[in-house]
Amino acid sequence: MLQVNVLRQKTEWVKERLAVKNFKQPELVDEIIALDDERKRLQAEFDATQAKINASSKQIGKLMATGNKEEAEQLKADVTNWKASLEPIKKRAAETEKKLEDTLVLLPNLPSEKVPKGVSAEDNEVVRTTEKPTLNGNVLPHWELTKKYKLIDFDLGTKITGSGFPVYTGKGAKLQRTLIQYFLDYNTAAGYKEIIPPFLVNEDSAFATGQLPDKEGQMYFVNEDKFYLIPTSEVPLTNIYRDTILKVEELPVKMTAYSPCFRREAGSYGKDVRGLNRLHQFEKVEIVQVVEADKSYAALEEMLNHVERLLQSLKLPYRILRLCGGDMSFTSALTYDFEVYSAAQERWLEVSSVSNFESYQSNRLKCRYKDESGKNQLVHTLNGSSLALPRIMAALLENNQTENGINLPEVLWKYFGDEVID
Known part of the structure; x- marks a missing residue:
């Protein structure tokens, strides 16, 4: 989630960055600023009214003590009216705050200056590539x-659950x-x-990392x-550190986990989704880092090299793509995508995405760290597939594949207990 003060201080720059992501509602930036202005006005009105009530309450006691009963009674009536006005102000402030939050989460993260312009995968930039095998x-x-080789039974999976x-x-x-x-x-x-x-999370967790309200349909x-x-x-x-203030010496946090992953992938069909190419349930090993703000791009480079x-x-055989604005999450x-080349299908298959979210997730997570001066700062979060298995x-x-079986890479021999699947 973006910070309102950034929208306010760099309004035109924010709109320019949103345009790189092909965001079609730049007017929301102005709407958010207007809502924040209204929120501040209502808060100021509430505080001013409360201050009048507090000051007048003290004055009433003094007036009664000096025999100014008539003036005291008038002031009591004013205090009663002011108190009655507080609840409507409070209600309008709460409604404005809610509308502000609901509108703010509609804005995507701002793309880095390194993100190339473009509207689709065809506009992604190839960073590195290796030779395709034949x-x-x-x-x-x-x-x-x-x-x-009786390795996977897709029909049995369809019988038990469904395709994918x-x-x-x-x-x-x-x-x-x-x-x-x-x-x-x-x-x-x-x-x-x-x-x-x-492997299941609540709504707060899904919201904090940005799955809601963007991907609930998936x-x-x-x-x-x-x-x-x-x-x-x-x-x-990432939600392990929701509502957490870390010490700077605890950073970076580096985590990895295996998990099954579940995606509805609504609307997926055709030859490009055959077999393992696109599934509703699949396995993946993930890496996540939580770092100081000024070190997140060094961490991103480290994760890229790691994958x-x-x-x-x-x-x-693989290639690395820097995603264009229109193809980013x-x-x-x-975001950098890794793709491996399938010589049998003669196409590239995505196997990893490595992303820097900067403070977009941590602002939702309310995950901060105390810097050397003792001031709370938002962390930056990153994640990457290391790797997705299908x-x-x-x-x-x-x-x-060979005529006699499927040869396995040497690094897997000791884990698999054999060099070939035959």
């Missing part, structure tokens, strides 16, 4: 490979567990503390308990 012979996509809920079996289940363990070990070796968070909701199934462990991890080295260890200030598994299977 495969010889009868190349199969992963949905056929998983059937051939695969059943991993045998060596497929083992490979899934192998990847999770390797990713967690890789992250913890880099200083990330492992957490097992809840989230599964447990109506009776008013809980949301998490779309990523970023949500519970890049992880992909390199898996021997997967509602909450992000700057498309990683798809690329591993497709790019490493």
Whole structure:
């Protein structure tokens, strides 16, 4: 959530940055400032009226003591009228405050100056890329490979739940567990503390990280308990520090977690969502950092390098994209996507997003730290996939297939207990 004082002090600049994100309601900035003006006016009116009541109450006692009964009675009547006026002022102030908050959350985060202009994925900027592999012979996509080697049963998942809920079996289940363990070990070796968070969160948590009110249509909701199934462990991890004031020496906070992720993905269909390409339930290992404001872009670069080295260890071809304004999330200030290349499908598959939210989430979270002067400052929050499993598994299977089986990268041998799936 943006800060009102920033909107007030840098109004035109804010509108320019919102335009980079292709935000279509810049007039909301002026509306928010007007609502804040009204809130301040009502608060001043309430305070002034209360001050008159307090001063007059003292004056009434003095007038009574000096025998000025008639003047005292008139002042009593005035105090009664002033007290009666307080409740309407208080009510209008509360209504204005609520409207201000409801309007403020409609504004997305402001994109960093590094964000390229553009309206869609075609406008994203390629930062780095590796060479695409070529495969010889009868190349199969992963949905056929998983059937051939009995790794995943998509039909059984449809029977049990519905499409987009695969059943991993045998060596497929083992490979899934192998990847999770390797990713967690890789992250913890880099200083990330492992957490097992809840997989359902309440409305306050979903609001604090920006899923609400932006993505409620993509989230599964447990109506009776008013809980949301998490779309990523970023949500519970970041909310660990909701309503918290950290000491500067406690920063940076670095966390990692495995979790199932649940996304409705409404409207998804067609060849690009076959097999593991797009699921309603999938597994992911996440990394999150909570840092001092002036260190968040250094932390973002560190996270980028961390994820890049992880992909390199898996021997997967990849590219890194800096997302344009029109392709960024509602909450992000700057996002880099990692994509791996599927030689069987001949397309790039997104496997990680690494984002800096600056203070957008922490303002909602009310997560602050005391700086060296003892003043409270908003932290900056960052998160990244390290990594999302479905498309990683798809690329591993497709790019490493041979006539005799599927070769696994060396870093997985000790976890999987074998070098090949045959």
